[in-house]
Amino acid sequence: MSFDNKKLLAVKDLATTFHTAGGDLPAVGGVSFDMESNQTIGIVGESGSGKTVLSRTIMGLQQRTNVTVTGSVLLSGFEMVGASEDEKRERWGTEVAMIFQDPMTSLNPVMKVGKQIDETLRVRLGMSKADAKARAIELLELVGIPSPQYRYDAYPGQLSGGMRQRVVIAISLACSPKLLLADEPTTGLDVTIQAQILNLLEELKERLEMSVILVTHDLGVVATRTSRIIVMYAGRIVEIGSTREVFAHHRMPYTRALLESSPKVSNASHTRLTTIPGRPPNLLKLTQGCSFAPRCSYATEKCHVDRPELEAADEPGHMFACWNPLPKTRRTVKK
């Protein structure tokens, strides 16, 4: 166990259930994985597969009402599940920080962006007003915002989506977190800005020696930027492995469907997006079987009644959950 404690992040049997009017909704249904320092891993899955809930649960940001979290999240050895708000607050920003999906809503609309950066510096790092301002301007510069002294006094409404997301990144980096959770950091932005932001994150990760969890619904985004990929479906991991292995030797039909449906970052606007036929399952009415079975052309009787657990593939660390996996041959994905 002492080995586990040295891990940056160890998630075990993590489950998040919302108690809704329609019944219990298992948005995350038993997720386990871990992560070393200085890694970038990707979490991919269609929208609704539980990526956001998973990242927020790892952060411990879930509200206390109407939600139950079980399992364990060890962050540098500290158990986040069940920790008090005070204990978590100590780690937020410094140990782990988050970039939210929508830069249009994640900044305070009536506070100057500079103030939103330097309040973190003042509150968390105890900097003086002048130091914090100077550092905030440095951070704005670091994330590639032109004329940062001038932008310091801008309100979020005066900035474009890409600029806002840069500000959000600057805020999340303010206290040099060890782990950065980026929840679809580029989804709302146009393609050229997407690439810029992703490249910026990659560069900052190297420069600041962070680890990054990059959450996206687009496999194209994670292809070149991550060392490992977690594929999620209906709140569970259905395939996990090194990025190379998942792209070349994926075994789960859902992973293939996802790969075929993802546009390439470079030519997204010209590529027709093929979507996966069918719809993600209603989480309130999950069956005993594999949740992808209703949409899967390989599904057999067994798939509908018995849920496959993750099992090891050939390469160490590569696992998939499927009764009828794709053959072991190397494959290239048609684009």
Add this chain to the structure above:
Amino acid sequence: MLRYVLRRIVMLIAICFIISVGSFYLIHLLPGNITTVIEGPGASPENQAKLYKLLGLNKPIYQQYFVWIGNVLRGNLGTSFISQTSVASTIRAALPIDLEIMFLSQILAFATAIPIAMRSARKPDGWLDRTFSAGSFTLLSVPTFIVIVLMVLFISVKLGVPHTGPSSYVSFSQDWIGNLESLALPAVALAIGSFVVYYRVLRSDLIATLQEEFITMARSKGLSQRRIMWRHAFRPSSVALLGAAGVNIGGLLASGFVVQYLLNIPGLGYTLISAINMSDYLLVQGIVLVVSVGVVLINFIFDFIINIVDPRISRE
């Protein structure tokens, strides 16, 4: 922002113009000869002639308006035939009392409504929230004059607390402690009505704001709950509060008038009611004019504050 303010100022001037026309016309609506209306039935012919000339009554009505507004802008609202004192000086003596009552009541209302709404919104459906939500809902339907009558009955009559009953008004220059004591009841009574509105408006906006993503973001920065409430949630939630406060001023003045009348406090309300009773029309006209312009000005100021609080508004 500047363009927005300029546009607002133009509108303000337009509204003040309409108000002045209305107040000017008020006198002409009354039956009978204007000089009799203004100077009373027993006015001497030479006084009537003087007034005739002063008001330019031989000229067409729009010119009369300009003569009148010229006087008003120079601070001359005419001289009451009943008290033989200038209307402007009567208003100058009474107005500070209204302002003081309003000021005290608003300080009280904000100082209680804001922290209680903050605590309520932090734990909606907690005991504090339930108590104040239910309590404020009940009070919402009770008019201020009932509150003041009950307070007088209970506090000054039953408990016999000194300086709180009717006719116990003490002026500020005489004795400022006595003055505060004598205005305590009306201030509290008016504050209760405002509190109910402010508390409810702020609470519901805070609850909505706390659902916003930027609040989760603020939490994820590791800021304290207190800081999140005051620095992040309060300001974007206070637009409707300020709007309500601006609108509330009119109603507050009216309630203030009733309270002054009930407790014999010689503010504008009291003066207005006695002026009406004594058919002192010039005084009525002056008070109507001053009060209307005052309400419009206060609304203008609140509007301005809202724009500073939420810069998104003027940018649209």
